[in-house]
Amino acid sequence: MTSPTFALFLGGRSGVGKSTVALALHDLLVERDIQHALIEGDNLDLAHPEAWRTHPDAQLAEANLGAMWANYRALGYRRLIYTNTVSVLQLPQLSAALGGDVDATGVLLRAGTGSVEVRLGMREQGDSLSRHLERSAAAALRLDAEASADVYRIDTDGLTAPEVATRLLDLTGWGRR
Numbered sequence: 001m002t003s004p005t006f007a008l009f010l011g012g013r014s015g016v017g018k019s020t021v022a023l024a025l026h027d028l029l030v031e032r033d034i035q036h037a038l039i040e041g042d043n044l045d046l047a048h049p050e051a052w053r054t055h056p057d058a059q060l061a062e063a064n065l066g067a068m069w070a071n072y073r074a075l076g077y078r079r080l081i082y083t084n085t086v087s088v089l090q091l092p093q094l095s096a097a098l099g100g101d102v103d104a105t106g107v108l109l110r111a112g113t114g115s116v117e118v119r120l121g122m123r124e125q126g127d128s129l130s131r132h133l134e135r136s137a138a139a140a141l142r143l144d145a146e147a148s149a150d151v152y153r154i155d156t157d158g159l160t161a162p163e164v165a166t167r168l169l170d171l172t173g174w175g176r177r
Contacts, residue, residue, distance in 0.1 A: 011106065011147070012110060014085065014120060015117075015119040025168050041065065045064065110155050
């Protein structure tokens with residue numbers, strides 16, 4: 001019998017800190033010499049025109065996730081940190097893409113508009129910033145409304161990325177190996 005995959009799916013609006021928190025969690029796991037992989041889901045179907053719009057039946061992000069995870073699994077990896085805005089709305093599909101027995105934990109990171117404006121303002125400008133802020137606000141409403149009760153919610157306002165990562169380490173139990 002093969003051991004399960006332990007997957008942490010981090011979701012949240014743009015500017016909430018998903019990537020930054022995932023990297024902080026990665027650092028904590030490295031410090032403890034705990035084997036894991038980190039996959040940024042936003043890059044799995046990044047194309048123009050958007051593959052998820054032009055070829056929705058292809059499920060490109062899920063297919064790419066499955067292919068990447070199969071390679072990690074073949075090398076003995078059992079823990080996955082996966083970030084993507086809507087990942088917490090797609091836990092069954094993403095778990096299925098990983099294949100086999102998956103112990104999935106969904107976490108919705110949340111932040112207030114002020115925090116998001118500051119964070120997005122550091123990486124976007126002009127019209128791009130306006131578009132990102134608008135989409136981020138809409139995503140926050142959708143994620144809060146549609147994420148299941150099984151998805152944990154962590155408010156990131158006033159917390160550093162390492163503080164949020166420590167909460168995730170406790171939540172997953174990965175710090176205990």
